[in-house]
Amino acid sequence: MVRLVNVSKSFGSLRVLENVSLDIYRGQTTVIIGPSGTGKSVLLKHIVGLLLPDQGEVYFEHHRVDQLNQQQMVEVRKQIGFLFQMGALFDSLTVEANVAFPLIEHTTLNARQRAERVDRVLKMVGLAGLQSKMPGDLSGGQRKRVALARAIVLEPSLVLYDEPTTGLDPIRADVINELIIALSRKMGITSIAVTHDIASANKIADRMVLLYDGRIVCDGDPGSFARTDNPLVRRFIEGQADQDDLDRIREGFKGA
Numbered sequence: 618m619v620r621l622v623n624v625s626k627s628f629g630s631l632r633v634l635e636n637v638s639l640d641i642y643r644g645q646t647t648v649i650i651g652p653s654g655t656g657k658s659v660l661l662k663h664i665v666g667l668l669l670p671d672q673g674e675v676y677f678e679h680h681r682v683d684q685l686n687q688q689q690m691v692e693v694r695k696q697i698g699f700l701f702q703m704g705a706l707f708d709s710l711t712v713e714a715n716v717a718f719p720l721i722e723h724t725t726l727n728a729r730q731r732a733e734r735v736d737r738v739l740k741m742v743g744l745a746g747l748q749s750k751m752p753g754d755l756s757g758g759q760r761k762r763v764a765l766a767r768a769i770v771l772e773p774s775l776v777l778y779d780e781p782t783t784g785l786d787p788i789r790a791d792v793i794n795e796l797i798i799a800l801s802r803k804m805g806i807t808s809i810a811v812t813h814d815i816a817s818a819n820k821i822a823d824r825m826v827l828l829y830d831g832r833i834v835c836d837g838d839p840g841s842f843a844r845t846d847n848p849l850v851r852r853f854i855e856g857q858a859d860q861d862d863l864d865r866i867r868e869g870f871k872g873a
C-alpha cells in the first residue's frame with residue numbers, strides 16, 4: 618500500500634533518513650519504533666507529501682507521492698488519516714467543528730449529514746455527546762481521541778499515528794491501543810504507528826520496524842523483537858540508556 622524506495626532526507630548538514638526502503642502491507646498495523654530524533658516523524662511526513670525526499674521514491678498505492686501536483690496531493694491526502702504528534706486541535710473551535718473540519722474541506726455533505734458523520738465517529742472513539750465542548754476543557758486522553766475522530770472522519774484507508782499514546786496514563790493509553798486495533802480489525806484500516814511506548818507497540822503491532830540513526834536496523838513481528846539478541850534492539854526495547862549518553866550526562870554534572 619505504501620512503498621519507500623531508497624529515501625534519503627537531510628536538513629542542512631543533518632542527515633535524517635539514509636537510504637530507507639520500506640513496504641507497508643494492506644490490512645496490517647506496522648509500528649515504527651526508535652530513539653528520539655531518529656527520523657520517525659520525518660518518515661511519516663514523507664508518506665503524505667508533507668516532506669519531499671532529497672533522493673528516492675515514495676508511493677501510496679499507484680501514486681508517486683513525491684511527484685504529485687497540488688490537486689493530486691489533495692486527492693491522496695483524503696485517503697490518509699494523520700494523527701499528529703502534538704494532537705493539533707483548533708483550540709478556538711468546538712469538538713464538533715474540529716471533527717467536521719475535513720468534511721467541510723473535502724466533501725459536499727450538508728450540515729445535517731456532517732453532524733451525523735461527526736456523531737458516528739465520536740461514538741466510535743467513546744466521546745458521544747461531547748460535540749459542544751472546547752478542546753481546552755478536555756483531558757489529554759480525550760483530546761487525542763478527538764484528534765483520532767478527526768483523522769478517521771473521511772473514512773481513510775490508511776491511518777498514520779504519530780505517538781498516539783505519549784503523555785497518557787497506562788489506562789488511557791490502552792484505550793487508544795484498543796481503538797487502533799478496532800479500526801484495523803473492524804474497518805480494515807491499514808495503520809502505521811510511531812511510538813516510544815513498547816507496551817503499546819507489542820499490543821497493536823503485526824509488524825515492528827526499528828529505525829536507528831536514519832536506517833532500518835530491525836524488521837519483524839513483535840515476537841522476533843522479543844527474542845532477538847541484537848544488543849541495539851535489546852537496549853531499545855528494554856529502555857536502557859546508551860553508555861555514551863550516560864557518560865555525557867555524568868560529565869555535565871561534574872562540579873555541579
Ligand SMILES: Nc1ncnc2c1ncn2[C@@H]1O[C@H](COP(=O)(O)OP(=O)(O)OP(=O)(O)O)[C@@H](O)[C@H]1O
Binds near residue numbers: 631654657702
Ligand atoms: N522541518 C524540519 N527542518 C529542520 N529539521 C527538521 C525538520 N523536521 C525534523 N527535523 C530534524 O530531523 C530530525 C528527526 O526528526 P523527527 O521529528 O523525525 O524525529 P523523531 O524520530 O520523530 O523524534 P521523536 O521521537 O522525539 O518525535 C531531528 O533532528 C529534527 O530536529
Ligand SMILES: [Mg+2]
Binds near residue numbers: 659
Ligand atoms: Mg516524532
